[in-house]
Amino acid sequence: MSAEQAEKWTILKLLEWTTEYFGKSGSDSPRLDAELLLAEARGCQRIELYTAFNEEPDEAVRTAFRELVRRRGEGTPVSQLLGRKEFYSLSFRVSEDTLIPRPETEHLVIEALDEFKRLGQTNDKLQIADIGTGSGIIAICLAKNLPNAHVSAIDISPAALRIAELNAADHKVQDRIDFIESDLLAKLPATQPLDMICSNPPYVSEAEYAELDKSVRDFEPRQALVGGPDGTETIVRLIDEALPRLKPGGRLIFELSPMIADSVTEHLAHVDAAEDVRVIKDLSGHKRIISVARGK
Ligand SMILES: C[S@@+](CC[C@H](N)C(=O)[O-])C[C@H]1O[C@@H](n2cnc3c(N)ncnc32)[C@H](O)[C@@H]1O
Numbered sequence: 001m002s003a004e005q006a007e008k009w010t011i012l013k014l015l016e017w018t019t020e021y022f023g024k025s026g027s028d029s030p031r032l033d034a035e036l037l038l039a040e041a042r043g044c045q046r047i048e049l050y051t052a053f054n055e056e057p058d059e060a061v062r063t064a065f066r067e068l069v070r071r072r073g074e075g076t077p078v079s080q081l082l083g084r085k086e087f088y089s090l091s092f093r094v095s096e097d098t099l100i101p102r103p104e105t106e107h108l109v110i111e112a113l114d115e116f117k118r119l120g121q122t123n124d125k126l127q128i129a130d131i132g133t134g135s136g137i138i139a140i141c142l143a144k145n146l147p148n149a150h151v152s153a154i155d156i157s158p159a160a161l162r163i164a165e166l167n168a169a170d171h172k173v174q175d176r177i178d179f180i181e182s183d184l185l186a187k188l189p190a191t192q193p194l195d196m197i198c199s200n201p202p203y204v205s206e207a208e209y210a211e212l213d214k215s216v217r218d219f220e221p222r223q224a225l226v227g228g229p230d231g232t233e234t235i236v237r238l239i240d241e242a243l244p245r246l247k248p249g250g251r252l253i254f255e256l257s258p259m260i261a262d263s264v265t266e267h268l269a270h271v272d273a274a275e276d277v278r279v280i281k282d283l284s285g286h287k288r289i290i291s292v293a294r295g296k
Contacts, residue, residue, distance in 0.1 A: 009062065012053035014038060018069055025073045026215075033078050034069075040082055041065035075215045087137045090144070092167050097159035098135040099224040104282050105200050107289050108255050109141045111280055112198050115251055115291065116146060125150055127192060129245075131184055131199040131238060132156075134224060136164030136177070138198050143173035151177045152188055157223060184234075185241040193247040200255040201238055205231035208259070231260050236267060239292075243273040246294040253291045261287035268292055 015034050022030035039046040041064035042057060057065070068081050079085040079100045085092055087101035088109055094100050116126070126149040130139035139153035153168075155161050161179045168174040180187055185197075204225045209217070216225070227234040235256060242252045256264055261279060268274045273295050280289035 008056055010054050010056055011038065011049055014057070014062075014065065015049070018065075021069070022072065026075075027072070033072060036078055036082060037068040037072060038065055041068055075218060077215060077219055080219060085135075088141045090141065090171060092135050092137055092140075093163055093170070094135050095159070095163050096219065097157060097221060098163050099200075099220055101135060101137045104288055105137065105255055107280055107282055108198060108200060108253060109138060109145075111289055111291055112138075112142060112196060112253050113145055115196065115253070123148060126195045128152070129154060129185070129188060129194055129197045129242075131197060131242070132201045132224075133164050133179075134160050134200070136167045138200060139164070139177050140168055140171050140173055142198070143168070143176045144171055149176065152180055153177050154180045154182045154185070154188060156181065156183050157221065160221075160224075184238055185245060188245070190245070193250065194245055195247060195250050197242045197246060197250075197252045198254065199238055199242075199252075201234045202227040203231050203235060203256045203260060205229065205260075208257075231257060232264055232267070235260070235264055239268065239271060239274070243271065243292075243294045248296040249293055251291050251293050253289065255289055256287075258286035258288060261290070264290060 015038060018034035019031045022033050027033050035046050035049055039049055042061050071081055072078060077100055079094050080096060083093055085094050085101050088106050092101060126146055128142055128149050129152040131154050133139050133153035133155045136153055139151040143149055143151050153164055158181050161181055165179050168177045182188060202225050204227060206226060206229050208231065209226050238254065246252065265277060265279060268277050274292050275295040276293045278291040279287050282288035
């Protein structure tokens with residue numbers, strides 16, 4: 001290779017250098033991160049980088065990329081740098097005010113949709129609530145997949161609700177979702193009983209939070225993660241508030257940490273209104289979702 005070629009910061013060279021740098025700074029997916037950020041700086045799809053390996057990006061692209069690489073090197077999650085995250089095959093806006101959607105939460109959406117399939121087609125309007133909606137992923141996926149559903153999307157964070165509203169508009173379901181700022185169900189109007197309540201509540205204990213990776217602790221809202229001293233407090237409150245708001249036979253479906261799944265199941269055994277508790281495992285075989293019916 002000539003000295004002139006060695007000097008050239010082609011796309012391939014930028015990717016190789018950045019991959020090595022991210023690898024050393026602790027990223028789990030250094031090459032993917034490098035490609036996503038370079039595509040963002042270049043304003044193209046990731047796949048388009050592959051046909052442009054020998055191209056030298058102009059100074060504006062290199063400057064934008066350098067800034068993204070610097071922030072990623074400091075630990076900022078790629079999704080926050082891109083302002084977007086894929087969930088259930090849809091693209092959602094995220095910000096520092098929202099949890100970054102996790103793949104495990106897709107199990108919750110699947111379980112909720114399966115439950116309606118088991119109940120059979122109905123033309124009746126379905127009333128659903130999503131408690132702790134964050135970026136709105138659960139509410140929006142349910143509204144998109146259930147055309148006769150109306151969803152109340154609740155969060156205690158007004159900043160998260162603003163992102164959820166933008167996401168609902170992006171996915172054209174804003175007419176069937178109400179956004180409500182509330183501590184759990186406190187401000188949800190008690191007009192009619194609900195068919196289903198879904199929630200991915202905060203469920204990390206104080207001790208676990210202290211041990212979380214810096215990339216989570218420093219960049220995602222504490223309020224979205226910590227569910228009280230032992231992680232179960234918000235869930236216990238959710239169970240108390242949610243079951244009475246359901247139609248008889250209606251279901252509360254929520255995500256939780258496998259670490260507290262047994263204690264929450266044990267708690268449910270003593271809740272009079274709770275019936276037919278189902279525990280759903282994630283792809284790693286961990287207890288991840290609980291579905292519980294309101295007794296008839
Ligand atoms: C684990 S995040 C889930 C966000 C989103 N549903 C998801 O699955 O990506 C929990 C959400 O609950 C909200 N939250 C925390 N405590 C709450 C409370 N007491 N009442 C309502 N929302 C709450 C947080 O602001 C956060 O958006």
